[in-house]
Amino acid sequence: MTDRILDFLRTRRPDGPCLVVDLDVVRQNYLGFAHAMPDTRIFYAVKANPAPEILSLLAELGSNFDCASVVEIDQALTAGATPDRISFGNTIKKERDIARAFALGVDLFAVDCVEEVEKVARVAPGARVFCRILCDGEGAEWPLSRKFxxxxxxxxDVLTHARDLNLTPYGISFHVGSQQRDTEAWDRALSVAAGLFHSLAERGVELKMVNLGGGFAAKYLKDIPSAEAYGRAIMGAVRRHFGNRIPETIxxxxxxxxxxxxxxxAEVVLISKKSDAVDETRWVYLDIGKFGGLAETMDEAIRYPIRTRHDGAQATPCVIAGPTCDSADVLYEQxxxxxPISLEIGDEILIEGTGAYTTTYSSMGFNGFPPLQSYVI
Amino acid sequence: MTDRILDFLRTRRPDGPCLVVDLDVVRQNYLGFAHAMPDTRIFYAVKANPAPEILSLLAELGSNFDCASVVEIDQALTAGATPDRISFGNTIKKERDIARAFALGVDLFAVDCVEEVEKVARVAPGARVFCRILCDGEGAEWPLSRKFxxxxxxxxDVLTHARDLNLTPYGISFHVGSQQRDTEAWDRALSVAAGLFHSLAERGVELKMVNLGGGFAAKYLKDIPSAEAYGRAIMGAVRRHFGNRIPETIxxxxxxxxxxxxxxxAEVVLISKKSDAVDETRWVYLDIGKFGGLAETMDEAIRYPIRTRHDGAQATPCVIAGPTCDSADVLYEQxxxxxPISLEIGDEILIEGTGAYTTTYSSMGFNGFPPLQSYVI
Known part of the structure; x- marks a missing residue:
């Protein structure tokens, strides 16, 4: 929560649920990462929030961009990034999208199988590819799967095949799991990556880069490590496993x-109970839910801090649900x-830590509710 | 699958994933319900698919409309419905939205607690309200919760309170669970509803209507009851529990x-394996996933029929996933x-039974992928 956001809400009084993003915090976070990991290039994961103001600020600060699609590549270019600062980080790409990205000047592509290498080789000759490896994601709060x-x-095989097809086998990537609060989570993956550098060197393939992925936590209810703490632990692990042959890192x-x-x-639309029993749990219904931007409450994975004007007053556990006619649109129930007991229908509430993975997850208009409004200030 | 849809796809060859809806099938389904339950009014649940062409057709056929928001009410009115053919069926409504609906002429509202009754009484004096009761949803394929x-x-208490506030206590509603293939599922809820009619009559509240909700199945992989079978079972249960005092039903x-x-x-973007092991499962990645319209694959609840040009050929079990950089964007894995083993990257596939709950669930642009295109023919 920042004074600028509070001021904006007080002054503008926007109707309906909305997200307000403070660019000062984005700047601070970027500089925090840059300071904590000075020898590492930062590729902002555009999918987290592609608001043009955010991309322009980061482009200006010198950030690079991790893009999931040609649309995101266009957005990064429009924001002022040059193509050499863009990675097409999705391992699942249509061949015609690889061709479009390459035509735009992008020459860094993620792959995780020979089939994808073959697509890149056909339409982006000579491009750099990095291979993503599986990682167990232990300790992360947003579920990882074996998808990537x-x-x-x-x-x-994947990277020697790339070399055989005249691509540039460039590095290894992994992801330790989103909202990863254990700074040591990178250690094991880096040990595996160092082993692959070695095995591939024996086959004449000299890799240059380790993509350390994301996983850096945002502050929700629990404490999170500082950028410094992440940087120290990760770069310590890099040195431990790569010795005096430190690769490029991103x-x-x-x-x-x-x-x-x-x-x-957001606004409290209804507070009710399901029966007259005295100990019955209250249900609190908001004007935003799983389909209006809070998709990451899926399986109650991400637990956002919620502020009300009654904070500090006595509180009891509530089920929180969204406004749609969908039974699955329940945020916290398990x-x-x-x-607060004194919370009332019509009260405005603030849901913190919602700058990432909200606007773009928002549905087109489920139940007629418009997509989440966003203001970047 | 219909010839009209196949013709459209063959002729128009739209790029990217898209939904094609055949209005002939909608007409047939409407007439099927109308024929099977001639004494029951049909309120189409607009949230399932609010495409203007669908709403106009149904308005013309005489359908009524169950709306979840003021936007949906506007859509139904625009399509030609009069306000007396509209129910504001969401139990979670902002007071100002109730007022807007009432100003538009709507006077039938769902409630499930005294707090909501009070909102309706304040801004929609005299309106008809029906109270939704909990129902266990046993046998349904899309999860119900205690949300409504x-x-x-x-x-x-809710309906006597409505009477005391000069509203018109109109009826009882329930929902037996979406994709409910057991035609007997309505029996127990109807027995409870009949009991409530009786108890309320003793308190001087004469209800008129039972809202039987939705739950009528679409054909996916398993067989489903016909409209006739639903009608027979449901109207049989109505007669069993209400005797010779049959209420209005909707x-x-x-x-x-x-x-x-x-x-x-949709299109197959990638087929790969996670290791070189011979028995390793294939991963098939499509250009549509959980965030592009197939949200109902959540927990693998809805299993859509998928057609390929290789149907009939030998097949092996695959994990199916969407195109986004989100680990949760996996459709079928458990x-x-x-x-088919012969399925190839670049193949077009057809996902059947996707006319409901797809376009509107589609995200605004997660990972830069545009919302699901829709063609109504």
Whole structure:
């Protein structure tokens, strides 16, 4: 929460749920990463929040951009990034999209299988590719799956195949899991990556780069490590595993860059109980839910701090739900959320830490509710 | 799948993933319900698919509309419905939205607690309200929760309170769960509803209507009951529990009206494995996923039929995932989906039964991917 956001809400009084992002916090976060990891290039994960104001600020500050699609590449270019500062970081790309990106000047592509290498080789001759490997994501709060990356042993085939097709096998990437609060989580993956550098060198493939991925936490309810703490632990692990042959490193913060910069203003639409029983849990219904921007409450994975004008008053655990006619649009129920007893229908509430993964997850208009409004200040 | 949809796709060859809805099927489904339950008014659940062409057709056929928001009410009015054919069926409404709806002529509102009754009484004097009661949803395929409705005993307080505030206590509603393939599922709820009619009559509150909700299934992989079978079972239960005092009845089909009328055309972006092991499962990545319209694959609840040009060929179980850089964007993994071994990258596939709950669930642009295109023919 910042004074600028509070001022904006007080002055502008926007109707309906909305996200307000404070660019000062984004700037501060960028400089924090840059200071903590001075030898590492920062590739902002555009998918976290592609608001043009955010991309322009980061482009100006010198950031690079991790893009998931040609649309995101266009957005980064429009914001002022040059193509050499863009990585097409999605391992799942249509061949015609690889061709478009290459035509725009992008020459750094993520892959995790020989099939994707072949696409890149056909339409982006000579381009640099890095291979994503699977990582268990232990300790992360947003679920990882096996969707991205291959077993490390397969990465050897993938990158030698790239070399055989005249691509530039450039490096290894991994992701330790989003909202990763354990700074040591990078250690094991870096040990595997160092092993792959070695095995590939024996096959004449000299890799240059380790993409350390994202996973940097935003502040929700629990404490999170500082950028310095991440930097110290990660660069310590790099030195431990790579000795005096330190590779280029890049990081891809998304949530850690913008999550804490945004606050969603919402309204309490209804507070009710399901029966007359005295100990019955209150249900608090907001004008924003899973389909209006809070998709990351899926499985109650991300637990946002919620501020009300009654903070400090006595609270009891509530079920919190969204406004749509969809039974699945419930935010917190398995672990009910404490809210003040004095909370009333019509009260405005503030949901903190919502700068990342909200606006773009928002549905087109489910139940007729418009997509989440966003103001970047 | 219909010839009209196949013709459209063959002729127009739209780029990117898209939904095509055949209005002939919607018409057929409407007439099916109308024929099977001639004494029941049909309120189409607009949230299932609010495409203007669908709403206009249904308005013309005489359908009523179950709306979740003022935007949906506007859409129904624009399509030609008069306000007396509209129900504001969301139990969670802002007071100012109730006022807007009432100003537009709508006078039928869902409630499930005294707090909501008080809002309606303040801004929609004299309006008709029906109280939604909880129902266990056993046998339904899309998860129900306790989000909507109150314990039946509380409905007595809710509706007598409505009477005391000079509203018109009009009826009882319930929902047996979406994609409910058990036609007997309505029986228990109707028995409870009949009991409430009786208890309220003793308190001088004469209810008129039972809202039987939705739950009517669309055809996915498993067989579903016909409209006739639903009608027979439900009206049988109504007669069983209400004897010779049959109330007005209404139904709110959404999925059952439009689900089977739509087909999504998508493309295979990548097929790969995670390791070199011979028995390793194939991963098939499409250009549409959980955030591009297939949200109902959440927890693998809805299993869509998928057609490929290789149908009939030998198939093996695959994990199916979407195109975004989000680990949660996996459609079927716990129960892998059999797809032909000969399926290739670049192949077009058809996902059937996708006329409901797809376009509007689609995200604004997650990962830069545009919202799901829709064609109504």
């Amino acid at each position: 990356g291959c077993e490390p042993s397969m990465a050897i 990081i891809e913060p998304g949530r850690g860059m913008v999550g804490g910069a945004g606050v969603i203003k 672990t009910p959320y404490p809210l | 409705g109150c314990e039946p005993s509380m409905a007595i 139904i709110e089909p959404g999925r059952g009206m439009v689900g089977g009328a739509g087909v999504i055309k 129960t892998p989906y059999p797809l």
